[in-house]
Amino acid sequence: MNKVLFKQVIPFVVLAIVAIAALFVPLHADFSAGKYNAADIAWILVATALVFLMTPGLAFFYGGMVHRKNVISTMIKSIVSAGVISVLWVTVGFSLAFGESIHGLIGNPLTFLFFQGVNSGPAWSLAPTIPLTLFALFQLMFAIITPGLVVGAVAERIRFTSYILFIVLFAIFVYSPLAHWTWHPDGILFKMGVLDFAGGTVVHISAGMAALAGALVLKRRRVHQDHQEIPPANIPYVLIGTGLLWFGWFGFNAGSALGANSLAVSAFATTNIAAGAAGLSWMFFDVLRGKKPSVLGFCIGAVVGLVAITPGAGFVAIPHSIFIGVAAAIISNLAVMWKSKTNLDDTLDVFPCHGVGGIVGMLLTGVFATKTVNPAGADGLFYGNASFFFTQVKGVLIVAVFSFVVSFVIFKLINVIQPIRVSSEEEEEGLDASQHNEKYSQGTLIVASTGVEMEHSPLS
16 A cells, blocks of 8 residues: 655645535525526526536547547546635635725635625625626636636646646636636726626636746656657547537626626627637638648637637627637637747647637727627727727736736746656656556557557547
8 A cells, every 4th residue: 555645635634624614604594685587597507507518628628639648637637627616716716806805906815705695695796686606606617617728738747736736826816816806896907997708818818828837837848849749639529629618608708798688699699700710710721821621720710719709708799709700810820830939838729829819809809899789898999999909908918917927936836845747757658647547548459469459440
């Protein structure tokens, strides 16, 4: 039996302490002011489930693109976020993001500690027709998927336990402050007039900049140094993941209307159209560069389109979503091409796709936003309002710098606590085996007369 080290005991002890502490949270009757709307509740419940579906979708999307020996380790790093963030969100995360504002910078951690008072409190001021608990759960799903996005940049070389610690620190010190700044009425970006309908800054730019920081701290994989091309483990997984992400994104964006209303319908439409236009744009642009149209190209492009439309889904007109999707796909495609000529080892191009895609989406929201679609929004540069565009630019710069710097410090700190990267031997063996003692297999394994395992496809 292997000896259990002290550092291996800590995660279980922390979880046990949280579980016991939760027993002593006082209970209160549900708040009811007779103002809730049944249709709004039904839609946001569905939207919450749709956003959750994006996390396993992301696992398939990423898992299909890495080397066969790293499929399971990559997928679990996305999925485990659902466990870590769910517990953290109830204990302190929701309070940090949406609790009583402390100078517009962060929420008071005691406001909703252990969800105390959430079920018995009045509705959120910007979502008056649904219970506060439902609003908190909807926001939880955004918090879950955001650190999961970073997985793609550090895949195939980050230690699993180190990534768990990253999820906790990122949620507390990056995600929660940004959610507070952007979506809390007293947040500094909210008061500045920055518009982010569903997470261009909070989710995608923050994850993209954290991905860049992680790639720099963990440095290059051996295969990247040797310029080895790694074939995707399972392209159908990527296709399935894209479908689940696209489907779930309707909840992500249309759900951010926080009601069953015409704004949700408009956001639903812009989401679908931007994704389709971006998928075609990426694929056709590849053909212009002499490549063949590929499944990966369309899938990656569609996801970039979903990223780019996220901040403006409820602020821009439906026809303009075509331009946003096409433009974002071309710019991200060029960013991927640029990255391939550098020494940056962002395994699955998270920064060029989510970081750059989120930035493009925020800036184009500053161009195409119109009060005709959403009276609570603003008119953008396209409608003669240059000041709002520059407000978006300032918001992007603030979020990008903050996310990168704090994430870089987090990765460095983790590396001081324990090695953040697996050993060269573990990397060579593959993280599925070295980190989880599990193995992904595709097709059928047969044993030759020599006793050596050979892979055999059922179709051959």
